[in-house]
Amino acid sequence: MKHTSLLLICLIIHAICCQQNxxxxxxxxxxxxxxxxxxxxxxxxxxxxxxxxxxxxxxxxxxxxxxxxxxxxxxxxxxxxxxxxxxxxxxxxxxxxxxxxxxxxxxxxxxxxxxxxxxxxxxxxxxxxxxxxxxxxxxxxxxxxxxxxxxxxxxxxxxxxxxxxxxxxxxxxxxxxxxxxxxxxxxxxxxxxxxxxxxxxxxxxxxxxxxxxxxxxxxxxxxxxxxxxxxxxxxxxxxxxxxxxxxxxxxxxxxxxxQGSQWFRIHIYGKQAHGGTRYEGISAIEKSTTVIKSILSLEEFRNKPLRSDKMFSSLPIPVPINIGVIKGGEWPSSVCDHVVLEGRMGIIPDGKETIDSAKQMLEQWLSKDDLIQLDSYFEKVPVRVEWFGAAWVxxxxxxxxxxxxxxxxxxxxxxxxxxxxxxxxxxxxxxxxxxxxxxxxxxxxxxxxxxxxxxxxxxxxxxxxxxxxxxxxxxxxxxxxxxxx
Amino acid sequence: MKHTSLLLICLIIHAICCQQNxxxxxxxxxxxxxxxxxxxxxxxxxxxxxxxxxxxxxxxxxxxxxxxxxxxxxxxxxxxxxxxxxxxxxxxxxxxxxxxxxxxxxxxxxxxxxxxxxxxxxxxxxxxxxxxxxxxxxxxxxxxxxxxxxxxxxxxxxxxxxxxxxxxxxxxxxxxxxxxxxxxxxxxxxxxxxxxxxxxxxxxxxxxxxxxxxxxxxxxxxxxxxxxxxxxxxxxxxxxxxxxxxxxxxxxxxxxxxQGSQWFRIHIYGKQAHGGTRYEGISAIEKSTTVIKSILSLEEFRNKPLRSDKMFSSLPIPVPINIGVIKGGEWPSSVCDHVVLEGRMGIIPDGKETIDSAKQMLEQWLSKDDLIQLDSYFEKVPVRVEWFGAAWVxxxxxxxxxxxxxxxxxxxxxxxxxxxxxxxxxxxxxxxxxxxxxxxxxxxxxxxxxxxxxxxxxxxxxxxxxxxxxxxxxxxxxxxxxxxx
Missing domain, CATH: 3.40.630.10 (Zn peptidases)
Structure with a gap:
């Protein structure tokens, strides 16, 4: 009762105060x-x-x-x-x-x-x-x-x-x-x-x-x-x-x-050799081109269904996966045995995807769903995915x-x-x-x-x-x- | 005459000296x-x-x-x-x-x-x-x-x-x-x-x-x-x-x-953007995968005729082009606008190829013969080839x-x-x-x-x-x- 009275008083005051505005x-x-x-x-x-x-x-x-x-x-x-x-x-x-x-x-x-x-x-x-x-x-x-x-x-x-x-x-x-x-x-x-x-x-x-x-x-x-x-x-x-x-x-x-996001680091491994006998090694730089291809196809796989949602429809790639950094090798005439990719994976803001579920999807894509279909080398020498740095929910x-x-x-x-x-x-x-x-x-x-x-x-x-x-x-x-x- | 006499003397000495050995x-x-x-x-x-x-x-x-x-x-x-x-x-x-x-x-x-x-x-x-x-x-x-x-x-x-x-x-x-x-x-x-x-x-x-x-x-x-x-x-x-x-x-x-060799450095250019709107940029990392492909095809082009020469036949790739270093980008969530490849180009030891003619071939391959056929982007934004570091004739x-x-x-x-x-x-x-x-x-x-x-x-x-x-x-x-x- 007390509340109701107060409310009424307030509403009246409000009406008076605001009548000029x-x-x-x-x-x-x-x-x-x-x-x-x-x-x-x-x-x-x-x-x-x-x-x-x-x-x-x-x-x-x-x-x-x-x-x-x-x-x-x-x-x-x-x-x-x-x-x-x-x-x-x-x-x-x-x-x-x-x-x-x-x-x-x-x-x-x-x-x-x-x-x-x-x-x-x-x-x-x-x-x-x-x-x-x-x-x-x-x-x-x-x-x-x-x-x-x-x-x-x-x-x-x-x-x-x-x-x-x-x-x-x-x-x-x-x-x-x-x-x-x-x-x-x-x-x-x-x-x-x-x-x-x-x-x-x-x-x-x-x-x-x-x-x-x-x-x-x-x-x-x-x-x-x-x-x-x-x-x-x-x-x-x-x-x-x-x-x-x-x-x-x-x-x-x-x-x-x-959109949320999570940074990732992917390690790709090869085998060292002298550049003059590069066929005795395995170039992690060449292997990285396949990994990049696989990541791009994961991006497409994740974004295709989003394009029909009007909240995303104005965005060419609603939730991108960006590879921002590539680093590998130290010597021009050696076969590079280790390439590192660093990037940012967008997390879908649909109330369902979490950082953890997105991480799991990328890991599975590179270990099972896609990458090893592109090159069976990655079955024997898997890439290593590391989650580091920035992340935003x-x-x-x-x-x-x-x-x-x-x-x-x-x-x-x-x-x-x-x-x-x-x-x-x-x-x-x-x-x-x-x-x-x-x-x-x-x-x-x-x-x-x-x-x-x-x-x-x-x-x-x-x-x-x-x-x-x-x-x-x-x-x-x-x-x-x-x-x- | 003097010479002929000397020669005869020498040959005699030689015969005597060596008869025991x-x-x-x-x-x-x-x-x-x-x-x-x-x-x-x-x-x-x-x-x-x-x-x-x-x-x-x-x-x-x-x-x-x-x-x-x-x-x-x-x-x-x-x-x-x-x-x-x-x-x-x-x-x-x-x-x-x-x-x-x-x-x-x-x-x-x-x-x-x-x-x-x-x-x-x-x-x-x-x-x-x-x-x-x-x-x-x-x-x-x-x-x-x-x-x-x-x-x-x-x-x-x-x-x-x-x-x-x-x-x-x-x-x-x-x-x-x-x-x-x-x-x-x-x-x-x-x-x-x-x-x-x-x-x-x-x-x-x-x-x-x-x-x-x-x-x-x-x-x-x-x-x-x-x-x-x-x-x-x-x-x-x-x-x-x-x-x-x-x-x-x-x-x-x-x-x-x-084999001779010459180090090279190739600059590949893209366009910066935020990783979340990466479609507003151009990824030099993605573009680099095409450059790598083009370099590999130049290697094959140069080596194919060498394989029939018995001096080279024991080598899977007689005169390799090795990409030993890749570097690009500084920030995982930015689109990378500059990738550098460093490598070693073998120079064919056939008495005909020189370091200069090999350099010219690589430059032309990437500016005219091959790369722009793979992606016309490189016509507008050419790669830059730099010759640096070590070289051996x-x-x-x-x-x-x-x-x-x-x-x-x-x-x-x-x-x-x-x-x-x-x-x-x-x-x-x-x-x-x-x-x-x-x-x-x-x-x-x-x-x-x-x-x-x-x-x-x-x-x-x-x-x-x-x-x-x-x-x-x-x-x-x-x-x-x-x-x-």
Whole structure:
């Protein structure tokens, strides 16, 4: 009875408070604030640039993390900004079977993770939740995770960058579009900045610091090596919420499913000999060509049935197996007796395939199903499959889920009626961990083109960063007011 | 007239001197000296062991070279023992287009070459030469080069050697056969020791220090990196003679032809992309499988006509193209955009093919004749062929040449009537330089199995070292007495 009364009071307050702000009004105010006030403020321009100028390779993330922590604390007034390093998690993290970082606890001490937590406003009218059938009312806050990573991949051969200084953070114009240049712009400091813009927009439009939901803002590390930064944040208690958005560069597509992945190393053995009598040896290099052929046929075998699923239909190879590294031999005039292939196997985000079942499939393909049919040599001298390095669990949220649907509407509003493309991501993200380990419905939508990530001359459209900020802000404004879970 | 008189006198002296020593007598004395006197002398056993115990990697050859120089001077009484380093040759060597050493002149200063020169005996009855038709008589000495290299290749992973200490020089028995263990035994200190035994046998049996020919004993370095040590000896004036024997490990086969070789590096280009969207890139690893296929077909194209030549018929692939190294990519989940293949192309020792013509053939095969037929991609994105590192010129002596025929007879005598196998070597040796640059008919025959060279647990049969010593001694004894050039 008490609950019912409270609910009624709340609904009345809510109605009063909001009568001056229709959803259209709010959307308009968000748009204006984001694209005018926020964007034209030179302080914000400089802030993003200062992030890009931090060459946040693994081991060098503290610069940007300190800036972000300060912004969350001083400017966004987060209640608690937890700056911690992964070593603090101890065995719970380092002995976790999903832990992937190549660094030791000691090495990770220099690399902080930042998690800002903002409690919901206690004056907020809409933090009470009722079930759809109104049988249960829970006086609880909704919660939202905004997750992004600051670690960046190597810049490769900098002499090949057309824009010199891979960390300049230089703003420039490409036609009408403003862009910002540098490693990490697209993957994914631009996306983190979109989240920041969104929170500031809500704060501004609703004239409040706190939102009507508990907000957990995660700026993590070690995403590129397999997501152990987000795993650490989850294990520290920040991983469970009613929704999570990870603004990785999707080109503003919405990915409720994220492909998982697992790195592999395949050893192919031959027999040494002098190159002049190479017929006395067995070339592991020649044998490797058959192994590559077999891996390509496994990829086709796995992808053929996926092409009829509309979530995958836009992808030429929905869940690729990529061989990224080949190494064999030391001496041009010796027969090479050992070749190593290293690659990345995509894990199908259908809610059924797991990393373990995918591993088993590859192993069986090379030991039994396919490779030895191509060359019986591999029956006598089998390849050895090793699982190493990075792995990301796949993520999967139903397209009917409120998070997905609310984001679809937010996108439509921000783009004057365009439909967002809903698809499966061609790569893994930390959303998989939030989903699988945190139990949080996590989706990925963000600014920037995948094709520029990890590339020479990485850059991002500033327009798109702000567009994404608007979409996330619109999502928050609807979702935090929506009492249905 | 004067010449004719001299010739007659010489022939008379010769007849008198030799009447007590039929070739059979000499052969018997050589055999006894070598297999009994020499072999049972503990001093000789220790001498060979002291050579093996010198880990004569590039930069560390001076130990064995000093021992050899001392032996040539003190024990074999060479007139002149020239110990010099390659830096002394200056630009003539270092700017020579056949120069291959990876070391600089400065670095080579620590690595001496030893050349012992012994003038012919002035009491020797047979140093006068007449032409076959007796129209010309030249009062000149014959000359013979005995060439060998002391540099050894790396030992690889020593923990994999069954006999510990790769430079122990330990004598041991394998059934009835005595062997000596260690890196460099087969390739090719054993062979140099055979040459030493041969010279000592001639000195003993003919009871003279000097031979009836000018003898040039070359103990060189830098063979394994392409033969620049022998090139230096040639440029210093020691490379031209009436014959040269290089006792590399042929298993006592006789190789009047020695395959040349040239290292190559092939760059294959693709296009980077994230592994999850690998269809946006072009995998240089996949493209490399086609390049490997094309190289194999060039090998077949070159070798098919050689198989009908009896000099090559014992070799499954007479002149192989070996791809010994493959390297590509740095990141398992990126599409690899650059693969490098490194290998060794055999140069056909038929007197027609040169290193340059072989290079041209490979380049044309990959740019025009074959590769682009397999995949037109290579028309737009051609492979780049680079010629680097080691190269050895091929060597070619006619099987009718006196050097070859005399060695065949020497082998027959030493083995009680067995025929030596005459073939083309499956690898290059310094004989190619002596032949091509020095203009010396150079052949290869030596103790030890090719299959043990450059391998773990390298060792050599001591019996075979002595057998080869006997063959070279028998060759010298017949050849230096033979007045026909």
């Amino acid at each position: 229709t959803p259209q009004d709010i959307a308009q105010k968000i748009k204006e604030y984001i694209h005018q006030t926020h964007r034209n403020d030179i302080k914000n321009k400089n802030l993003l640039q200062s992030w890009i100028r931090q060459a946040s390779f693994p081991g060098n993330e503290s610069g940007i993390q300190n800036i972000i922590a300060k912004t969350l604390k001083d400017d966004l007034k987060f209640d608690n900004v937890d700056v911690f390093d992964m070593s603090r998690l101890g065995d719970e993290l380092f002995k976790n079977k999903l832990f992937r970082s190549p660094r030791t606890a000691e090495q990770l001490k220099v690399s902080p993770i930042v998690v800002g937590v903002m409690e919901p406003s206690d004056s907020c009218p809409s933090f009470v939740e009722i079930n759809t059938d109104a049988s249960q009312i829970n006086q609880r806050y909704k919660s939202l995770i905004l997750n992004g990573h600051v670690d960046v991949v190597p810049i490769g051969d900098e002499t090949q960058w057309k824009h010199k200084d891979a960390f300049s953070g230089e703003y420039y114009h490409d036609g009408d579009s403003e862009r910002i240049h540098g490693r990490g712009t697209t993957d994914m400091k631009g996306g983190i900045f979109s989240s920041l813009i969104a929170v500031q927009a809500i704060q501004h439009v609703f004239n409040t610091t706190r939102l009507c939901a508990k907000l957990i803002f995660q700026s993590v590390i070690e995403e590129e090596s397999g997501g152990s930064g987000t795993l650490a944040a989850i294990l520290r208690g920040y991983g469970t919420a009613d929704a999570a958005i990870v603004p990785e560069p999707t080109g503003m597509k919405l990915f409720p499913r994220q 796949p993520g999967h949220v139903d397209t009917e889920h409120q998070v997905v649907q609310t984001l679809q509407r937010a996108y439509e509003t921000a783009t004057n009626g365009q439909q967002v493309t809903v698809a499966s991501s061609p790569w893994a993200t930390d959303a998989g961990y939030l989903n699988t380990v945190g139990g949080t419905p996590a989706v990925v939508i963000g600014p920037g083109q995948t094709s520029l990530a990890h590339q020479l001359d990485e850059s991002i459209s500033v327009d798109e960063i702000y567009k994404c900020g608007e979409v996330i802000a619109l999502f928050i404004s609807e979702w935090m007011m929506n009492l249905k879970k | 039929t070739p059979q007598d000499i052969a018997q004395k050589i055999k006894e000296y070598i297999h009994q006197t020499h072999r049972n002398d503990i001093k000789n056993k220790n001498l060979l062991q002291s050579w093996i115990r010198q880990a004569s990697f590039p930069g560390n050859e001076s130990g064995i070279q000093n021992i050899i120089a001392k032996t040539l001077k003190d024990d074999l009484k060479f007139d002149n023992v020239d110990v010099f380093d390659m830096s002394r040759l200056g630009d003539e060597l270092f700017k020579n287009k056949l120069f291959r050493s990876p070391r600089t002149a400065e670095q080579l200063k620590v690595s001496p070459i030893v050349v012992g020169v012994m003038e012919p005996s002035d009491s020797c009855p047979s140093f006068v030469e007449i032409n076959t038709d007796a129209s010309q008589i030249n009062q000149r000495y014959k000359s013979l080069i005995l060439n060998g290299h002391v540099d050894v290749v790396p030992i690889g992973d020593e923990t994999q050697w069954k006999h510990k200490d790769a430079f122990s020089g330990e004598y041991y028995h394998d059934g009835d056969s005595e062997r000596i263990h260690g890196r460099g035994t087969t390739d090719m200190k054993g062979g140099i020791f055979s040459s030493l035994i041969a010279v000592q046998a001639i000195q003993h049996v003919f009871n003279t220090t000097r031979l009836c020919a000018k003898l040039i004993f070359q103990s060189v370095i830098e063979e394994e990196s392409g033969g620049s040590g022998t090139l230096a000896a040639i440029l210093r004036g020691y490379g031209t003679a009436d014959a040269a024997i290089v006792p590399e490990p042929t298993g006592m086969k006789l190789f009047p032809r020695q 091929p060597g070619h002596v006619d099987t009718e040449h006196q050097v070859v025929q005399t060695l065949q007879r020497a082998y027959e005598t030493a083995t009680n009537g067995q025929q030596v196998t005459v073939a083309s070597s499956p690898w290059a040796t310094d004989a190619g330089y002596l032949n091509t640059v020095g203009g010396t008919p150079a052949v290869v025959i030596g103790p030890g199995q090719t299959s043990l060279a450059h391998q773990l647990d390298e060792s050599i049969s001591v019996d075979e070292i002595y057998k080869c010593g006997e063959v070279i001694a028998l060759f010298i004894s017949e050849w230096m007495m033979n007045l026909k050039k």
